[in-house]
Amino acid sequence: MGTWKKREAGLVEYVNGGIVNCVLCGKMIPRDIWVSIYNENNLNFCDVKCENIYIEYWIPKYSKKKL
Amino acid sequence: MNNKKIISDPVTLTVIDNKLVNICKEMGTAMMTTAFSPIFSESGDLSCAIFNKHGMMIGQAEFCPAQLGAIIFTMEWAIKELGIETFEQGDIVIHNDPFRGGCHIPEHSIIKPVFYDNKLFGFVANIAHIAEVGGSAPGGFVGDATEVFQEGLRLPPIKIVKNGKDVDDVWKIILSNHRTPKATWADFKAMIGSLHLAERRLIEMLDEYGVDVTEQALNDLEILSEKRMRAEILEIPDGEYSYEDFMEDDGISDKSYKIKALVIVKGDELLVDYTGTDLQAKGPINATYGVTASATYNAVFNITDPNIPRNLGCYRPISIIAPPGTLVNVSYPGSSVGGNTETHPRIVEILFGALSKAVPSKIAASDGGTCANFVFGGIHPENGETFVQYHFEGVGWGGRYQLDGNDALIIPNGGTTSKNTPIEIFDVRYPLRTDSYSLVKDSGGPGKFRGGLGTSREWTVTADEITVSALFDRAKLKPFGLFGGQGGGLSGLYIKISGKGDWLTFSEVFKTISPSKFSNIRVKKGDKIRLVTSGGGGYGSPLERDPSKIIEDVSEGYVSLQAAKNDYHKNIQLIDNNFKIVN
Numbered sequence: 001m002g003t004w005k006k007r008e009a010g011l012v013e014y015v016n017g018g019i020v021n022c023v024l025c026g027k028m029i030p031r032d033i034w035v036s037i038y039n040e041n042n043l044n045f046c047d048v049k050c051e052n053i054y055i056e057y058w059i060p061k062y063s064k065k066k067l
Numbered sequence: 068m069n070n071k072k073i074i075s076d077p078v079t080l081t082v083i084d085n086k087l088v089n090i091c092k093e094m095g096t097a098m099m100t101t102a103f104s105p106i107f108s109e110s111g112d113l114s115c116a117i118f119n120k121h122g123m124m125i126g127q128a129e130f131c132p133a134q135l136g137a138i139i140f141t142m143e144w145a146i147k148e149l150g151i152e153t154f155e156q157g158d159i160v161i162h163n164d165p166f167r168g169g170c171h172i173p174e175h176s177i178i179k180p181v182f183y184d185n186k187l188f189g190f191v192a193n194i195a196h197i198a199e200v201g202g203s204a205p206g207g208f209v210g211d212a213t214e215v216f217q218e219g220l221r222l223p224p225i226k227i228v229k230n231g232k233d234v235d236d237v238w239k240i241i242l243s244n245h246r247t248p249k250a251t252w253a254d255f256k257a258m259i260g261s262l263h264l265a266e267r268r269l270i271e272m273l274d275e276y277g278v279d280v281t282e283q284a285l286n287d288l289e290i291l292s293e294k295r296m297r298a299e300i301l302e303i304p305d306g307e308y309s310y311e312d313f314m315e316d317d318g319i320s321d322k323s324y325k326i327k328a329l330v331i332v333k334g335d336e337l338l339v340d341y342t343g344t345d346l347q348a349k350g351p352i353n354a355t356y357g358v359t360a361s362a363t364y365n366a367v368f369n370i371t372d373p374n375i376p377r378n379l380g381c382y383r384p385i386s387i388i389a390p391p392g393t394l395v396n397v398s399y400p401g402s403s404v405g406g407n408t409e410t411h412p413r414i415v416e417i418l419f420g421a422l423s424k425a426v427p428s429k430i431a432a433s434d435g436g437t438c439a440n441f442v443f444g445g446i447h448p449e450n451g452e453t454f455v456q457y458h459f460e461g462v463g464w465g466g467r468y469q470l471d472g473n474d475a476l477i478i479p480n481g482g483t484t485s486k487n488t489p490i491e492i493f494d495v496r497y498p499l500r501t502d503s504y505s506l507v508k509d510s511g512g513p514g515k516f517r518g519g520l521g522t523s524r525e526w527t528v529t530a531d532e533i534t535v536s537a538l539f540d541r542a543k544l545k546p547f548g549l550f551g552g553q554g555g556g557l558s559g560l561y562i563k564i565s566g567k568g569d570w571l572t573f574s575e576v577f578k579t580i581s582p583s584k585f586s587n588i589r590v591k592k593g594d595k596i597r598l599v600t601s602g603g604g605g606y607g608s609p610l611e612r613d614p615s616k617i618i619e620d621v622s623e624g625y626v627s628l629q630a631a632k633n634d635y636h637k638n639i640q641l642i643d644n645n646f647k648i649v650n
Binding site: 009014017019021024025026027028030031032049053057058062 | 389
């Protein structure tokens, strides 16, 4: 189960140039990140829908590490 | 599956949906009739949309599909970055950043919040191609750019108007970085003016229906749109469909780049997975996520009911996987100006190729697959002012189930409103004299249903010197045919140096790495330029083409007698001034 977190905002975002891509769809996430933990890693998603596709499609197809 | 119930009555739903569409259409007309640049007034490279107070699209009209797919991401980013609470009456936001949801630097989104009874109701927005945006070459189409910084001035979402007053500091930055500030000023003012108009129309609608009825209808339209899109996807046979094709080079090296798509249809949902696509290019053919998502949506919209209300609901059943750092999802600070014009159509064609196995009667063969971006600028000899023109050109469209492809139209996903620029614009506004403008014989891919024809323009330069840049594709790799149909003709850009006899490519004359992607080539007075666009691919075997259509093609000059003999029927002959097939 994930939690919502906010990406850093304001000028610090411009100074650091931090870009967060959704682990599943690849989209750059503007502000709100759905963070879930898999295999002790924090994974960043757009939302629950992307996480579900990650579990149901991406992991079985591409990941060597099964849940 | 969406099980939500629709509460509004069908008449109210239809009327409000049509009102939103018409507001967007009126916005577009206002922009086209008040802007300065031909890319607005003649080419119509612009789109308009309306969003609810959460930034979700609630209405659009038939404009440029590539822009309409992208504006949902620029809007989302603008609201998230600025914060919904910071919008006030009279504010206007500008935004073109490819790394904040944008599609490429020239495409500027302008956004205005609409308040009703002092409460935020929603947003009106437009997106349009600004002809000159700074960067290392006039017109922003730097065919050999390697970083976004070379492609023009990048604007994250910022307020250009605050509480109804111009933010002069922002205007000064923009106008001092664009080569043609008068055009920028006038075109942005046309965009802003159309937003004022849309705001008035939206308020009139709210006066008539009230906020509660309108918001209920908008909510119901979203449900309806999603239900109808899901019903359409349900009609596509479940399965996994794949296809791949290539961008022929990136302007930096001769290497081609693969785009691979796997389309998975399962029930009423559709997933497109671009895993396996090549890593991003050094040159400017990379697509942003917004471009790839837009191309994906547009491909699906092309094979589903066009009357589904275009709002967030119809996007919801479609999912996309576009790995970052690849050609379909450029990572910072990669260049991407050609991604929106060249890679976008290639993605759509690839999805058509994949889906041709599932719904062959709804698919066309490859269209010409390039916007044939040709940008030129300099000092106008008649008035001494700096000019820049961004020109894009129609191509042949692919042959279809039961129909030949259309001739000489801007790529299908480049524009519904986008049109070829009339020859008079070059003669009157720019120091280029048009010598000829014609369809290209034999450029339509042979097929049972032939591909449409590309075009050829020839100009003579009448200024002492102009600077030209280009960003084409399909100059080496033909647009593909389907089901035995053959590829369409190639695009190309050629030059005949004054006093010399031969038409040559820019690579042959100026040693550019790519014949179709380069920047800042200086062309002199009296030199001639020929711009050729690609034809569409054929659909079905040419051996199955109706003989009467072959004769018509040859008689009308669409296909030469020799090509007809080679591709269609070896026994076609000219007898008594009529073409006939002799058995």
